[in-house]
Amino acid sequence: MPLTPLPLADPGRPDLTSPTAFLRWLGRAQRRGQVLATLWALVEMGGQAALPVALGHGVQAAVDGDPAGIWRAGGLAALLAAAAAAGAVLLHRQAVWNWIHAATHVRQLVARQASHLGSGLSRRIATGEVVAVGSGDVERIGWYVELNARVRASVLVWLAVSSVVLLTEPALGIGVLLGVPVLAASMWPLIGPFERRYARQRELGGKAAELAADTVAGLRVLRGIGGEELFLDRYRAASQKVRAAAVRSARISALMQTQEVLLPGLFVVGVTWYGARLAASGELAVGTLIAVYGATAFLASPLRILGEAAHAWSVARVSAGRAVRVLSLSRTSGAAEAALTRPGKADLHDPATGLTARAGELTAVVCGDPDFAGALAERLGGHVPLAEGESEQPSVRLGGTELDAVPLAEARAAVLVHDKDPVLLSGTLAELFDVPGAGRVPAAEALAAARCEDVLEALVDGTPDCGGDAMRARVAERGRSLSGGQRQRLALARALLADPPVLVLDEPTSAVDAHTEERIAAGLHGLRAGRTTVVFATSPLLLDRADRVVLLRDGRAVAAGRHRELMREEPAYRAAVTRDEAQPLGEAV
């Protein structure tokens, strides 16, 4: 049977009215898989349940001294076993694939949601929660969805076995019919406490693992300055707590295992005792007794599936709730239907501060408060996602058009805001540079302008299998293998490569040394010639290269001009630029 091709071309729109509705929607999305899995489970369990009948026939034939009967029984058993084996493997394939189907489906939905919400997501929900949905929760959701088919088959098999026994021996049949649900229910009281203790164990385990990872990640600090014993003691304490919690949950799980042996065992003993008495009085053939014994013993497996289902339901509901919460978030923006004409040829103006960046020029902005500068830089791109309690400010205008009134995608295409902490996404350098808009500026020029020579060397050194080709060298997650200055320069190169009509840079060289900064300032000016660029900066090396510098004080633009002019003529500017930064220590005191 061919399996549904995955990932899905279109994951569709989920039903998010409740966690249960979401789980049902996932099940409906794989109806064919669910039907097939139920069918295969019936074949497998049916074969297993009927096998004792064949064994019973065989023993009966031995008792009766009938060699042909033995061969017949053997043949029947072989057929049943073959059916069970075939059903088992087909069920396994389909059940695993159903699990994978549901997990893949949810992961595709979450990935689309994360990409859609962009910067809005992390303001509304913790990153960890989204990631938890994408890794841990999908497993539990998939488990529950897959299990549905097996539960249906278990119930059917239980009813079928009961009715067969009921027909041959009514009293035994009623026992089997009622015994299974009673036994299944008797497992449930322990599940709750076990779940709680296990959750506690997991929580402590997670903490200990985090402590270990954290200690190891900061090992260079510890080795350089001391404190190893302090941290080892702390970790040992955490590790022993995990051990104690694990033993506590093991106590309940041991009790559950005792129950799992004892209760079905008692059931089997009861059935055997009753059957043996019937057999002794001649009402039941010996072979039938064996068949009943085997069938009853077999019922332990649908019983286990029912127990598993209760467990799966309790965890999957919580996971589905989390998934629904993440998938329900939306990014509200008013009617955005305005259009930009020639964004590269328009001035960028902020009514709140009075700041204007002229088209085609490199404008530097000097502002005493780095936090204010960061917020202003973000506003220059328009469509700022608001956290709760924040009020909207008048929109920035590009050539007279309000950016907030332009569709988000168009606004982002017109203005690229390069914030203080741009993230380097992991992958090869070629993948890192594969951004919309790339191609107009050659990668080599962007890298040269951002002075990335040593970054390339470091990347090639860190990727032994790239064969010396920097484009095939790998960048670690968040560029962790690089120094702060190297990360900053590589991110700058990426922004230059995207070649947007308007580029807003917030302190792009704060972690770069003066020698390199001066070269970057020259490179930036050359590469962005004729394009609109705004750079928030404090270093005279950058300011000196700007076509125009704007000074902000108390949230307003108060002066504008070339750096040297302002230095000469504007005492407030001179104070803002040289205060502390460039003024040598000796002169300050």
Added chain:
Amino acid sequence: MKPPVHREQGPATTLPVGSPAAVRAYLRLLARRHRGGFSAVVALHSVATVAGLVGPWVLGSLVESLATGTAEGTIAVAVGWYLLALAVQSAFTGWSRLRGAVLGERVLADLREDFLVRSVALPTGVLERAGTGDLVSRGTTDVDRLDKSIREAVPELAVAVVSLLLVLGALLVTSPLLALTSLVGLPLLLVSSRWYFRRAPTSYRNEAAGYAAVSNVLAETVDAGRTVEALRLGEQRVRLTDRKLGEWLAWERYTLWLRSVWFPTIDTAYTAAVLGTLVLGGLFTLRGWITVGQLTAGVLYAQQLTAPVDLILRWYDELQIGQASLARLVGVREVPEHEGDESARPDGRRVEARDVRFGYREGADVLHGISLDVAPGSRVALVGPSGAGKSTLGRLLAGIYAPGRGSVTLGGAALSRMPAERVRAEVALVNQEHHVFVGTLRDNLRLAAPAADDTELRAALDAVDAGGWAAALPEGLDTEVGSGGTALTPPQAQQLALARLVLADPHTLVLDEATSLLDPRAARHLERSLSRVLEGRTVIAIAHRLHTAHDADVIAVVEGGRISEYGSHPELVAAGGPYAALWRSWRDER
């Protein structure tokens, strides 16, 4: 079916992986430590298994008596035995599982604690070179995998092996002939399992790595939300997620195929055992070689063989995965410890580099003959463009690396030969890595001076301009910081690193861009506060801001692995070289 081509790459393995001999030696060590616990588990489980064998035997004798018509009176006795055996079996099953869990948890705790003990003793040079990525992945992913192996696989396997042996024993006792017939499926089982286990472990590793890769892509998309939106990468991230899902699914399909081949063959082998016993045993019964009771018990025992064999096979690959993880944990033990030379004692505080050459790789030197003489109590600034070798020189001066040629000495003694504990009492390095440990702010400071009281801790925070925000934290020094606690900004983290340095109080400090994350004004202010506290200490500062150079006694301009200019600020400005030009453009004195 061929295995998929794509394989996820984990973090590069930068530390050694334990050899099979080392893994065995470590396992022997663990076995010796936990001998008592292990024997108890095996003994308890043996009782449970033997009790479990009573059921079929009782049924067999019951059938025997029913067949011969002598069942009257024996039924109650048989059921009584059955009940007793069931009670013993269930009680001992629970007990043995509990002891097994207790043992497993002890072993696990030992493993993870041993690993960390070894890790924190790694030489600093090894850490600098290998990075911490590999080590973190061993401490989390590998410990986690072993967790599963040890918590479940080891007890299940021990239990399965005991069960298997006992059931085989019971079969032998019931009838040696039937014991033989139950082995009918064995050849098939061995051949197909061998085929499967050759392919399974690497495939499952790739499958797990593929699954994690999808999670990582998702985590990055969320984490980089702002960047993704700004650069319009949304569509691309969706495509990347789908591609990674496809790569993971290819491995899932492959392992599914492996099982689709293997499961039916082992099922066939199990069936052959039961049917062989039934048919051949039935014929033996007809010949009168065995009784009907023996046949019944034999068939049921043959069926009981299935469960333990299945368990052994199911957990076998888990064990292989666990073994690979264990090898990675044990590997840390194979890094040679830094053998410090006790006789290397500094006489004085003068730091001297003589014609130092150094490279990270053979034949690719980063430093080409650097000589530098740092007088006690002086302040030296290293400036120069990125990639010139400033940080490398800093690490050599802090004793983290040994020079390839030439010498780096403190008070006449080679720094790299001193024991790590002695080096760090004399010289400390603070770099851009600003790690905030999970724990209280107090923990984060006290690691540098375990005996320091709160007054000293606060004084250290004040010295780095951090007194204000530290006092404003919700619970002061007891505030939980680091991942999961109150988040400190990168500049605050950098101040914390410097506060540790103040507490550690070494006489020589190497500061590698130690204030680079602060905004220029705050950095300037901090350096002033710090210089008051560090009065009289030797400071070697690698700086990207020229005012740091201006304030130093001596400036060394490093370019291309060589010192190109050397002297005090006024001297260099007067000399009119590249440094002077840079300074002027920075101060607008052109």
